[in-house]
Amino acid sequence: MSSTSTKPEEPWLLYDGECPFCSAYVKLVRLRDSIGQVRLIDARDGGPELAELEAKGLDINEGMAMKYEGKIYYGDECIHVLSLLSTASGPFNSFNAWVFKSEARSKALYPFLRAGRNTALKILGRKKIDRPEVSPSA
Structure with missing residues (x-):
């Protein structure tokens, strides 16, 4: 009997590694404890994940x-x-899960988080992250 199922793609999280709030959040949220392996990707490094996001028109x-x-x-x-998805263990994760x-x-709070990132x-x-579609060509 042959199987036609494919291995599920490993989840990834794309964030701004130079933003102190983003970096702290990614470290504090306990995703790996609940869903297993997750690739944490600094968007400043570019890569196929950033290109995939941009291809969908997302900045x-x-x-x-x-x-x-x-x-x-x-x-x-x-x-x-x-x-x-994250566990509710610990004060940060309990608060995060509740909020x-x-x-x-x-939806209501995210604009304030984004404004905090931009201010920081x-x-x-x-600088903001160089986006593939708006990066100067060589």
Whole structure:
């Protein structure tokens, strides 16, 4: 008997590694404890995941992204799914699960998170992520 099933794609989370809030969030959320192996990818390194996001017309500077079970979750959807997938152990994860398990709260609060990221980058003198479609050609 032959099997035609394919191995599921490993989930990934694409975030801004130079944003102190994004980096801290990715380290604190306990995704691996609940769903196993997840590739954490700094969007500043570029790569096929960033290109895949851009191909869908999504701007990494406007939201983090996660691909899970073949679907890309972006911005407020991403933070909502992360809260549902991560464990609720520890104070940070319990708070995160409580706040963002609601789609409405995720949608309402995400613009403030994005503004905080943009403000932090400006204060720290860091530029936004170079996007493949807008990068100057050589």
